[in-house]
Amino acid sequence: MPTKVFVDGLNLALPYGTGIASYAHSLLKSTQEIGYKTGVIYGRNVGNSDNPALREILFFCEESSPPRIKKIFSTINKIVSQYKKNKLIPYKIPNNNFIDKKNLRYLTDNLDYIYNYPNIFNFSKTYYKSSSKFLNIEIEDKPEIMHWTHLIPIRSVGSINFYTIHDLVPFTHPYADRSDKVMNWQIIRQIIENGDHILTVSEASRQDILRLFKAPENQVTNLYQAVGFEDALKNRPEHLVERDLNGLFGLEYGHYFLFYGSIEPKKNVKRLIEAYMAADCPGYPLVIVSGRSWSAEQDHALIEQLKDRDLPGKKKIIQLDYMPRSQLVSLIKGARALVFPSIAEGFGLPVAEAMSLGTPVISSTHPAIQEIAGEAALLVDPYDVDALAEAISAIAEDDNLVKTLRQRGPLQAEQFSMENYKNRLKDFYQEFGFSI
Structure with a gap:
């Protein structure tokens, strides 16, 4: 039996x-x-x-x-x-x-x-x-x-x-x-x-x-x-991902930053937005995929104030609701980087998921995330808005850094296959x- x-x-x-x-x-x-x-x-x-x-x-x-x-x-x-x-x-x-x-x-x-x-x-x-x-x-x-x-x-x-x-x-x-x-x-x-x-x-x-x-x-x-994705999603060709991004969301492949997860105090979304606004990344929208959570009124108010507007420095904040897994995978694969500056996690699943798909990651120095990301991500003090802004600028400007992180990510994430x-x-x- x-x-x-x-x-x-x-x-x-x-x-x-x-x-x-x-x-x-x-x-x-x-x-x-x-x-x-x-x-x-x-x-x-x-x-x-x-x-x-x-x-x-x-x-x-x-x-x-x-x-x-x-x-x-x-x-x-x-x-x-x-x-x-x-x-x-x-x-x-x-x-x-x-x-x-x-x-x-x-x-x-x-x-x-x-x-x-x-x-x-x-x-x-x-x-x-x-x-x-x-x-x-x-x-x-x-x-x-x-x-x-x-x-x-x-x-x-x-x-x-x-x-x-x-x-x-x-x-x-x-x-x-x-x-x-x-x-x-x-x-x-x-x-x-x-x-x-x-x-x-x-x-x-x-x-x-x-x-x-x-x-x-x-x-x-x-x-x-x-961390596991269906082979059909993980290996989806770039041209099909690009078609999804353009047709569904009006986004350009490799030309936006992404955050996904609930908006709650530990996710640190307000500092993320402040850092994005301070960063040197013209023409790169910040895409936030989330559902409404609890006790994050300031975060939600800031998003409502700024989203879908043409912001200084050719920037834009786009908020999307939770979506089918296939669409989320396309968003992850097509991002310039995932930005996930959480102040506390047990594991940090979005970090490992993005790395497994070859997407560069900017995240925090919280011990669990350091453990999961290893040397395959840019990690900064989640309370330091300036350091987070500098990391976003570096990813926007440095193609070699992006290439390096794209190579390191899947190797690090293999531990969690x-x-x-x-x-x-x-x-x-x-x-x-x-x-x-």
């Missing part, structure tokens, strides 16, 4: 994904390629049915938000039920092979099993606040290995439970994160005391966990994060007695 490896679907359910969603997708793809069976537990707020065909149909419906009063009573009932039974049982979503799922691949890729329990992740935090206990769940197709890719206070009964802590930004930069610091601190303490193992995505994050939480050295493993990640994961599983 093949070993089953399950992953939580907290971020996998997001259509445009996040860095953690990319992490979870890579985890599923790698475990399936190693030879394990894979599954996901979702928390989609959709209906259920005893009829297997209807249950699958309802799962793929658009999520709904119940009225507040109904939600409160539902939560109370679930808490009471959890106290009585000491477990919740997610329901299995069958595959009846009659739903067209081509637009829903983000929910189904690399999966052998799908389970769902509405709002289970929010409920687990409510339950934790009321009880200081992790929510126990029992899965019909019990996985030997259960990966929790976020700080989720849930435990799969009868499984080895691995918890990924991507970074300690909520504690090292508390002003740049709006999470519940007290609850997260307590969850991490319980993971250290009762979880089977902790995974993380950089040696910098691992050292933070060991230092701040005094975790045992052998209880925290850094497997890094995988899907194949290397899969080998690290395989070795890690073997330490716990699992092998193919």
Whole structure:
């Protein structure tokens, strides 16, 4: 009987994904390629049915938000039920092979099993606040290995439970994160005391966990994060990328700077814009691909004030919404450079993605990014606007520097390829007695 490896679907359910969603997708793809069976537990707020065909149909419906009063009573009932039974049982979503799922691949890729329990992740935090206990769940197709890719206070009964802590930004930069610091601190303490193992995505994050939480050295493993693009996207010919850029965005290949990611305090977008305005890069627009996040009013106000205007020095700021992965890859490949001056990261996925595609990178001296970028990027103090402006000017003016970074980037990013990640994961599983 093949070993089953399950992953939580907290971020996998997001259509445009996040860095953690990319992490979870890579985890599923790698475990399936190693030879394990894979599954996901979702928390989609959709209906259920005893009829297997209807249950699958309802799962793929658009999520709904119940009225507040109904939600409160539902939560109370679930808490009471959890106290009585000491477990919740997610329901299995069958595959009846009659739903067209081509637009829903983000929910189904690399999966052998799908389970769902509405709002289970929010409920687990409510339950934790009321009880200081992790929510126990029992899965019909019990996985030997259960990966929790976020700080989720849930435990799969009868499984080895691995918890990924991507970074300690909520504690090292508390002003740049709006999470519940007290609850997260307590969850991490319980993971250290009762979880089977902790995974993380950089040696910098691992050292933070060991230092701040005094975790045992052998209880925290850094497997890094995988960076992978479909071959068709990664190897897309330059002339087709150029056609995409011109036709979709009105951009010239190799003649703009790019930032992509959420606009939140740690991403440092306001200083990025200030540095761009001060840099000597006439005719190079700054393209910002993002969705609205939280507590970044100054950043958003500055973007709204400046975007789509003809600015001094033949400059322009262009803001684009999140887009399909194929379009984003074209934007990355066609950029003069990615500029990603984040003040704190656990891994810095955009840095590794851009390097893997041969796009020069300007980023920050934050320890995790230094670790990921190595000598293949220009790294500056993220608080130093002048230094960031000088780096942007250097990339705009120096073709030899651009050529050098284009050569170094893919070599550095190879450390984080899907194949290397899969080998690290395989070795890690073997330490716990699992092998193919």
